[in-house]
Structures are given as structure tokens and as C-alpha cells.
Amino acid sequence: MAISPETFTTRKRRPGASFNTSKLNDFNLLFxxxxxxxxxxxxxxxxxxxxxxxxxxxxxxxxTQLLGVVFEDLIWCSNANPDSVVFxxxxxxxxxxxxxxxxxxxxxxxxxxxxxxxNLLMQIETVADTFHRLTAELSTLLDVFPLQExxxxxxxxxxxxxxxxxxxxxxxxxxxxxxxxxxxxxSVLDRIKxxxxxxxxxxxxxxEKLEIRxxxxxxxxxxxxxxxIHNRSEEQAKTDLVALIGLVRFAKCVLFGASTPSTRxxxxxxxxxxxxxVPSDYRCPISLELMRDPVVVxxxxxxxxxxIKLWMDSGHNTCPKTGQTLSHTDLIPNRxxxxxxxxWCREQKIPFEAETITGKLNGGVTNKAxxxxxxxxxxxxxxxxxxxxxxxxxxxxxxxxxxxxRVLAKTDSDSRACIAEVGAxxxxxxxxxxxxENPSLQVNAVTTILNxxxxxxxxxxxxxxxxxxxxVAEVLLSGATWEAKANAAATVFSLSSVPxxxxxxxxxxxxxxxxxxxARNGPEGARRDALAAILNLAADRETVARLVEGxxxxxxxxxxxxMPEEGVTILEAVVKRGGLMxxxxxxxxxxxxxxxxxxxxxxARESAAATLVTMCRKGGSEVVAELAAIPSVERVIWELMxxxxxxxxxxxxxxxRILRRWAAGLDGGESEGFSTTTVVDPTxxxxxxx
Numbered sequence: 001m002a003i004s005p006e007t008f009t010t011r012k013r014r015p016g017a018s019f020n021t022s023k024l025n026d027f028n029l030l031f032x033x034x035x036x037x038x039x040x041x042x043x044x045x046x047x048x049x050x051x052x053x054x055x056x057x058x059x060x061x062x063x064t065q066l067l068g069v070v071f072e073d074l075i076w077c078s079n080a081n082p083d084s085v086v087f088x089x090x091x092x093x094x095x096x097x098x099x100x101x102x103x104x105x106x107x108x109x110x111x112x113x114x115x116x117x118x119n120l121l122m123q124i125e126t127v128a129d130t131f132h133r134l135t136a137e138l139s140t141l142l143d144v145f146p147l148q149e150x151x152x153x154x155x156x157x158x159x160x161x162x163x164x165x166x167x168x169x170x171x172x173x174x175x176x177x178x179x180x181x182x183x184x185x186x187s188v189l190d191r192i193k194x195x196x197x198x199x200x201x202x203x204x205x206x207x208e209k210l211e212i213r214x215x216x217x218x219x220x221x222x223x224x225x226x227x228x229i230h231n232r233s234e235e236q237a238k239t240d241l242v243a244l245i246g247l248v249r250f251a252k253c254v255l256f257g258a259s260t261p262s263t264r265x266x267x268x269x270x271x272x273x274x275x276x277x278v279p280s281d282y283r284c285p286i287s288l289e290l291m292r293d294p295v296v297v298x299x300x301x302x303x304x305x306x307x308i309k310l311w312m313d314s315g316h317n318t319c320p321k322t323g324q325t326l327s328h329t330d331l332i333p334n335r336x337x338x339x340x341x342x343x344w345c346r347e348q349k350i351p352f353e354a355e356t357i358t359g360k361l362n363g364g365v366t367n368k369a370x371x372x373x374x375x376x377x378x379x380x381x382x383x384x385x386x387x388x389x390x391x392x393x394x395x396x397x398x399x400x401x402x403x404x405x406r407v408l409a410k411t412d413s414d415s416r417a418c419i420a421e422v423g424a425x426x427x428x429x430x431x432x433x434x435x436x437e438n439p440s441l442q443v444n445a446v447t448t449i450l451n452x453x454x455x456x457x458x459x460x461x462x463x464x465x466x467x468x469x470x471x472v473a474e475v476l477l478s479g480a481t482w483e484a485k486a487n488a489a490a491t492v493f494s495l496s497s498v499p500x501x502x503x504x505x506x507x508x509x510x511x512x513x514x515x516x517x518x519a520r521n522g523p524e525g526a527r528r529d530a531l532a533a534i535l536n537l538a539a540d541r542e543t544v545a546r547l548v549e550g551x552x553x554x555x556x557x558x559x560x561x562x563m564p565e566e567g568v569t570i571l572e573a574v575v576k577r578g579g580l581m582x583x584x585x586x587x588x589x590x591x592x593x594x595x596x597x598x599x600x601x602x603x604a605r606e607s608a609a610a611t612l613v614t615m616c617r618k619g620g621s622e623v624v625a626e627l628a629a630i631p632s633v634e635r636v637i638w639e640l641m642x643x644x645x646x647x648x649x650x651x652x653x654x655x656x657r658i659l660r661r662w663a664a665g666l667d668g669g670e671s672e673g674f675s676t677t678t679v680v681d682p683t684x685x686x687x688x689x690x
Contacts (some may be wrong), residue, residue: 476514
């Protein structure tokens, strides 16, 4: 069978502070016990949990309710005769242990009532045994309960004896209907594993019994299953839960129809894309999304592990942000930043967890049932979109199907491969120009293409799809929302990570214009997407010329005030590969480069110095004169030589020599590096020609 019920072990929970009873005095302990029993009795079980564990849970809650009567009578006795009533010490030792057991009962009921219904079904025997074990612990405590030493009424004495008898006679019980339902789920997963599409009526019956009756409850079930995965340490249990996620996702589309995201998902996505919600230091420079697992690369830059690993796996050996060659490929966890992000997420009430897990765990073993469920879901959705040619779908149904593909395309490489292999990309391209008619559909379509482009093989598929690049350019220029434009720019960034694609992308004039316009006028997140794409394109010499023609140099100079690192990095790349035309275009930005040289970050100052060196060498005396005219430029260069990075100091030394040669009336370039024959006196000054 696909799943063994024994693999669904109970989640490991960290004991809460409320387990500590040492700070409670004797009578406070009684009040706490009474309050705890009231809380247990007031817990509302959902219908599915009631159906699955009705006998075990109700029996435990009933016993807890009777214990509450005993605690209430003890409190009454102590209040009625505070001076004469002295309880034995053994009573409170017993009550302390009872408090811990009752708290475990409360936690158990809350877990299975609020958690995944499928997970509860698959581990129903374990949960029933846990109820029985906790009841047995109560029985043991009631055996040592000092009943004879307490001045209780006869009714309360009889009640304690009754509870003790019930606890001692308790046995684990699971109904035949529940066992059969679990067998049905295991059978369905076995059929999926063997590439047999489940019977729709059979699926409907299972979901009806578990009270999962619409797309919204399916989404909630998927979220609960994902939470269960994060609470598990056993790999086998995780892989089996992944199979259940695949089953629920398939059933959601087949039984209840594809649907757009929940309000919670939309709010979370907006929070993450809002420049005010997520601090820039918490965003990955590659994906521009909130980092979940920040790591540091050889250059000292921090990226989200998934994004930088994908970058390296694609054959790159450079730092995406700085362009420097990586001396090694080790990824060092940035635990301090991760803790800061986690704290910020808790304060903002944003879930902080890893990406959705589907077919694979830890990049390792693939779960066959989950993979086949994904393939079935993708085929169903794509066939639904294809049938739109013969039987038109409503806009809502079309948008729902595209959104489901978007979610699947974000999960893992297997899902991305499945979606592309069944021919979804040409269908998605159709929806890129819906624009003002249906902004949501446009966003979902372009974001799905972006998610698909993460897989290396899909980059070529997208490039070869008729109308794909023109569609992305159209979204960049006239997209209905900033989110659509930002994701179109991110798509260009992803596609341009393949060197062979850069020339073709650069030849699309409208695409270049769209990127430059977005970098100039968009919100911060969208601008960063556009700047990242432009920087990738600038790695190709032929494309640089088109970027210069498209106004990328002027744009880079403009954005330097708000985003100096990004602006100066682009300017450095364009000037380095663009020849005299690029230098001429960047001439007006020399003073801004001087400002970055004076006040920028270490990385920005390094790039500014490198850009100025290239411009002075290629542009000659006019460029050098413009640089020399900047007030106190010599002092700024000396500061960089003293405290800058290794590369920054080297570039600053070269820049100073260029200025001195110009001041002496000498022409010609300078080789980089510190001179071994000439010592520059820091007290001297540059004399500008009259």
C-alpha cells in the first residue's frame, strides 16, 4: 500500500510554560484545575473530528467534567472553613500530576480538532491509544488520591470512586466505519501511485464524510497538512503527508473546481510585495521575496537558499548582485538574519515557514503518489483550459484554473516540468494581453510563466513559444497592475540567466523600453525586479548597445539617488561593455557617481570607482576633467584607498593615478593595481589647468 498507518506518528510538541506548576500555591492549584476542566469541557470539536473520535473524546471530556465537580467541592470546603480545613500534602502532589495530565488532554483535543482531518484519520489508532494512555494515567492518580483523608460529602466520594472505576475500565475503541474510511483513502492513494485516476464519486464520498465540502475547506486542509509536515522530524511520515496534499489538491480541482486564492493568501502576498510591509534587508536580491532561509555566499552577500542554489545549479559561478566570481560555492546560514526575519514575521502576524512541499523532501526522494497526483491535477487543469476553445469557460473558471497552475508551478521542479510538458505555456501566453479586462487573470498568467521559468528546461520552452516574449513586453509596458509588471520583469531576469537568451531578449525593443520605464517609475519592489533584469541583459555586449539606446544609462543615473547600489552596478556593467557611446551617455552622471563615491555603501563606492576608471580610460581628458571638477574628490578617493574593499582600494588607486597624469598634462591609460615604483604623497593636491 502507498501508506502505512503506523508512519503517522503523533507530532512532537514542545511543553508549554503552563506545564510548570511549581509557581502555584496549593489553593491556586485547585482554581487552576477547575479552570482547566472548564476549558476542556468548552472545546468545540469540528464535525469530522467528532465523527472520527467521538467515543474516545466524549468519554474523556465527560470524565474531566466530573473531575471538575470534585475540584469545585474541594474549593468550597477550603472557603467554608479556611481555618479548620487542612488538606494533606499528598493531595497536592497528586493534583500537580493531575494538572499535567489534564493539560495534555486539552492539547491533544485542540490538536486533532483544529488540525488536518486526513492526518487525524490516518493516525486514528495512535490518537485513540493516546487518549487511553492519558485515561490510564488519570486512573493511577485516582488510585493514590487520598480520599479517606478528606472531609468530602458522600456524593463527592461516590463520584471519585465512579471516575476511578470508569478510568480503570477504559479501553481504546475505533469504529468500523472509521477503519473502512481510512482503508478507502489508502486505496485511492495506491491507485494514484499506479497512475489510475480515482473515481470521482468515490472521492466525493470520502471528502463528504470528512466534512470537506468546498474549495475553501480544501485549502484549509492543505495548509493544515503543510503545518503537520513542518512539525514532523521523521522523513517517512513527511513523505506520506505529501501524498495526502497531492490527493487533496487533485480533489479540490476535480470536485469543487479551480478557484482563486483565499483572502488570507491574497493579503499575505500583498504584504510581501508591499515596499512598506517587508524591509528591503529581509528580501532576497534574486526573488525580491521575503527570505525564509537566508545564506551568505563567498562575496558576503545574503540570498534565500532556494534562489541562490537555483542560480548556481544553472551553471553560474558569479554573485548575482555584485557580478564577482565566487571563490567557493559554500552557502553559510545567516542565522542572525533568519531570527530577525522570524521575529518580524511574528510581530506582523505573517506565517514564517518554508515553501510548500509537494513531491520532494530535502531535495531527495520523490513520493510517487504525490507526483502522480500532481500530474493528474495538471492534466485536468490544462485540459480544462484547452476545452475553452470548444466550450467557452467563464472568466472566473479560467482565472481559477490559471491560478491553480500558478500555485503548482511554485511548488517544485516536478510540478514545473509536468505543467510545461502538457502544453500549458502557449495557453498561458494567450492571457498576457487581457490587461484591463481582467487584471487578476493577467497577474496569474504572467506569474505562472515566471514560476515555470525557474526550471532550466522551461526557459528554452518559453523562449521558443510564439508570442511569449511579445506578451511579456506588453505586460511590462501596459500591464494592469504593478504586480503584473514586476513579475514580467522577474520573468525576463529568469530567462536572461541563460547567456544564449540575452541577445534575443535585447533585440526586443519594447521589452527593453518596458524594463527601463518600470525601473524609472515603478514602486520599489517592481523597480528592483526591472533593475535585476537589466543587469542580467547588460552582461551581453550586443545587448548593452540596445540598452543604451533605450535610455538605461540615464535611468541608472536617475535611480542612483534612491537605490545607489543598483544604479551604479548597472552603470558599471553598461560602461564596461558599451564603448564610447555608453561613456557619452553616462557623462552627465559623473557628478552623481562622485556623490556615491563620497556617501555610498562599501559596495556602491567600489562600483562607482570602477565605473569612473572605465569612463576615464575610454572617454579621455574630457571625462577626467569633469571628475576633477568635483569638490574634494581627491580626499574622497584617499578615504576609499584607506577603508574600502580590496577591489575598491585598487580602483581608487588607479583613479588617483589617472587624475595625477591628467593634472600633469599626460595622456594615456593606467594599468590597475598599486604602483611598485611610485609613491604618492597624501599631502599633495591636484592642480587643475587654468
